Amino acid sequence: xxxxxxxxxxxxxxxxxxxxxxxxxxxxxxxxxxxxxxxxxxxxxxxxxxxxxxxxxxxxxxxxxxxxxxxxxxxxxxxxxxxxxxxxxxxxxxxxxxxxxxxxxxxxxxxxxxxxxxxxxxxxxxxxxxxxxxxxxxxxxxxxxxxxxxxxxxxxxxxxxxxxxxxxxxxxxxxxxxxxxxxxxxxxxxxxxxxxxxxxxxxxxxxxxxxxxxxxxxxxxxxxxxxxxxxxxxxxxxxxxxxxxxxxxxxxxxxxxxxxxxxxxxxxxxxxxxxxxxxxxx
Amino acid sequence: xxxxxxxxxxxxxxxxxxxxxxxxxxxxxxxxxxxxxxxxxxxxxxxxxxxxxxxxxxxxxxxxxxxxxxxxxxxxxxxxxxxxxxxxxxxxxxxxxxxxxxxxxxxxxxxxxxxxxxxxxxxxxxxxxxxxxxxxxxxxxxxxxxxxxxxxxxxxxxxxxxxxxxxxxxxxxxxxxxxxxxxxxxxxxxxxxxxxxxxxxxxxxxxxxxxxxxxxxxxxxxxxxxxxxxxxxxxxxxxxxxxxxxxxxxxxxxxxxxxxxxxxxxxxxxxxxxxxxxxxxxxxxxxxx
Numbered sequence: 392x393x394x395x396x397x398x399x400x401x402x403x404x405x406x407x408x409x410x411x412x413x414x415x416x417x418x419x420x421x422x423x424x425x426x427x428x429x430x431x432x433x434x435x436x437x438x439x440x441x442x443x444x445x446x447x448x449x450x451x452x453x454x455x456x457x458x459x460x461x462x463x464x465x466x467x468x469x470x471x472x473x474x475x476x477x478x479x480x481x482x483x484x485x486x487x488x489x490x491x492x493x494x495x496x497x498x499x500x501x502x503x504x505x506x507x508x509x510x511x512x513x514x515x516x517x518x519x520x521x522x523x524x525x526x527x528x529x530x531x532x533x534x535x536x537x538x539x540x541x542x543x544x545x546x547x548x549x550x551x552x553x554x555x556x557x558x559x560x561x562x563x564x565x566x567x568x569x570x571x572x573x574x575x576x577x578x579x580x581x582x583x584x585x586x587x588x589x590x591x592x593x594x595x596x597x598x599x600x601x602x603x604x605x606x607x608x609x610x611x612x613x614x615x616x617x618x619x620x621x622x623x624x625x626x627x628x629x630x631x632x633x634x635x636x637x638x639x640x641x642x643x644x645x646x647x648x649x650x651x652x653x654x655x656x657x658x659x660x661x662x663x664x665x666x667x668x669x670x671x672x673x
Numbered sequence: 674x675x676x677x678x679x680x681x682x683x684x685x686x687x688x689x690x691x692x693x694x695x696x697x698x699x700x701x702x703x704x705x706x707x708x709x710x711x712x713x714x715x716x717x718x719x720x721x722x723x724x725x726x727x728x729x730x731x732x733x734x735x736x737x738x739x740x741x742x743x744x745x746x747x748x749x750x751x752x753x754x755x756x757x758x759x760x761x762x763x764x765x766x767x768x769x770x771x772x773x774x775x776x777x778x779x780x781x782x783x784x785x786x787x788x789x790x791x792x793x794x795x796x797x798x799x800x801x802x803x804x805x806x807x808x809x810x811x812x813x814x815x816x817x818x819x820x821x822x823x824x825x826x827x828x829x830x831x832x833x834x835x836x837x838x839x840x841x842x843x844x845x846x847x848x849x850x851x852x853x854x855x856x857x858x859x860x861x862x863x864x865x866x867x868x869x870x871x872x873x874x875x876x877x878x879x880x881x882x883x884x885x886x887x888x889x890x891x892x893x894x895x896x897x898x899x900x901x902x903x904x905x906x907x908x909x910x911x912x913x914x915x916x917x918x919x920x921x922x923x924x925x926x927x928x929x930x931x932x933x934x935x936x937x938x939x940x941x942x943x944x945x946x947x948x949x950x951x952x953x954x955x956x957x958x959x960x961x962x
Contacts (some may be wrong), residue, residue, distance in 0.1 A: 398900055422761055422764070422769070423765060423769070424682055424764035425761055425762065425765070426761075426762045426765050427778065427783075429758065430777070430780045430781065432779065432835075433781060433835075433838075433839075434780070434783055434784075435787075435799070436784070436787070436792050436795035436796055436799065436835070437783060437784065437787050437792075437795075439795050439798060439799055439805070440787065440791060440792075440795050443798070452697055454798070454801055454803055454804050454805075454808070455803070455804070455805065455808060456805070470742055474754060484869040491828050494691055494692035494695055495692060497688050497689060497691060497692050498692035498693065498696075499694075500688050500689075501685045501686075501688040501689030502689065504685070504688075505684065505685035505688075506685075507682075507685040507686065513689065513693065516693075516696055516697075516700065516701060517696070518908075519700075520696060520700050522888075522889075522892065522941060522944055523937070524892055524893055524895070524896035524936070524937070525893070525896070526896040526897075526898065526913050526916060526917075526933065526936070527704075527896070527933055527936070527937045528700070529701035530707060530916060530920060530929065530930070530933040531700075531704045531706065531707040531933070532699065532703050533920055533927065534703060534706045534707035534930055535699075535702060535703040535706045535707075537926055538706050538709075538710060550699055550765045551699070553695060553699070554695065554696065554699040554700050557692055557695060557696065558696070561692065566762075587717075598878050606938065611785070615709050615788050615790075617789060617790050617899055618898070618899065618913075621917065621921075622917070622920065622921070629789070631788055631789070634788065634790045634794060635794075635899070635902070635903065638790070638793075638794040638797060638903050641792055646791065646794075650787055650788060650791045653786070653787070653788070654786045656785050657786035658783070661779070661786070665775075665779075670795070670936075
């Protein structure tokens with residue numbers, strides 16, 4: 392009732408709202424301040440990673456600030472095991488991204504475009520592959536590889552990475568397929584284009600943003616994966632595996648530098664992508 | 674489409690076949706193999722044989738029920754913490770973010786541009802006994818010399834909360850963003866106070882986001898072993914750590930398979946109950962963003 396009264400009252404006559412009004416203005420700040428504090432909390436480990444890549448640390452223990460240096464950028468590849476691990480990760484990510492993008496796109500097309508017998512089961516498999524805990528994916532693949540006595544290493548890592556990123560590419564592409572205007576393809580066919588030409592010249596370019604997004608996701612999932620890889624890696628070390636192992640004894644500053652460079656690369660791609668999209672729209 | 678007949682009807686199978694085969698061979702078959710392995714007996718040297726060895730399951734529970742239960746409890750605590758921390762943020766961005774909504778979301782997603790393992794290792798660095806936080810506090814005499822955070826439950830739950838918080842913010846944001854502000858105005862016009870409008874209009878409409886957020890936080894947290902591996906100690910071992918060790922170090926594949934299956938069964942029951950409540954499409958739609 393009181394709300395009605397204050398709302399009907401003209402502002403000048405309102406009986407001394409100074410205290411409640413000030414309080415309302417003050418409480419209005421709680422949520423934005425909280426949100427910014429949380430954003431700070433989100434970035435804290437990132438800031439620490441970047442800053443301590445410049446730390447002039449002696450020996451392996453990079454714990455307290457000891458002065459500014461660019462040594463670790465200069466000696467980025469001085470630790471052989473780490474360099475090999477990073478190279479392995481990059482090669483695995485590129486190969487598995489290509490395979491997962493091609494296969495995932497076809498799956499996305501099949502699921503987005505057609506109704507067919509068995510589609511429900513197919514959808515269920517995709518859904519399970521996305522929502523299954525990584526631990527289960529890794530453990531079950533390891534079970535398969537030990538049962539058929541397949542030697543674990545580079546190949547098994549790529550197989551595993553394709554298996555989990557394929558489903559993500561598929562749902563990304565499917566979302567795009569569902570948003571396609573079928574008139575465009577019909578128009579192309581009316582103008583005499585055969586199905587393959589229609590696909591190449593009309594469908595594929597329209598799907599491209601979805602495919603690129605799926606591919607970026609696949610790359611990010613692959614290069615960052617620790618859990619599944621730890622099960623199927625055998626003797627091969629990837630970047631996350633190496634860092635996990637090193638975290639027990641102390642992480643060398645080169646890891647901070649590599650993390651910083653990967654971070655800047657990823658942010659650069661994301662920001663560039665967003666700006667590009669904005670320009671196309673505007 | 675019907676005019677083109679047989680070939681068109683085959684098209685979805687041909688297009689979907691290669692990807693389907695990959696998923697069948699490297700996702701479905703491994704699950705079946707793991708189930709079969711969980712019922713075998715033997716040892717790594719002599720090989721394993723299928724003997725309907727259901728005792729693997731009871732042994733898994735007898736040996737590691739502590740870690741199973743601990744994982745469940747940690748996952749519950751972390752999910753509740755994430756929900757409590759994420760909701761106000763998602764609410765504010767959805768209703769008051771204005772033109773900068775996507776910028777805020779981008780800032781929340783920044784951690785994903787740093788490797789999961791490095792992020793967690795970075796927390797180990799921050800929380801170190803002599804590190805940048807505890808070190809100065811100890812030197813100033815504000816904390817006892819033997820105070821430590823690493824290898825405690827606090828550190829593991831803190832790490833898990835940090836790493837999975839964005840997964841909670843996103844679905845909450847998506848659900849809250851869809852709430853029509855004019856509904857809130859209508860509630861005010863009908864004399865609802867701010868709290869009442871929130872409790873009776875906004876919150877019920879955001880429930881799909883809450884359900885989805887709980888789902889996509891709880892499942893990976895319960896099976897996580899990176900956080901307890903890096904930030905934890907012997908008293909914070911989760912079931913994921915045990916499974917990894919039994920697979921890779923003890924090579925007791927049947928026991929490890931039985932444990933993975935127990936974990937998966939427990940989680941799957943949860944997932945499908947939720948999916949039933951929400952509808953599969955909706956869960957997938959939310960988890961995609």
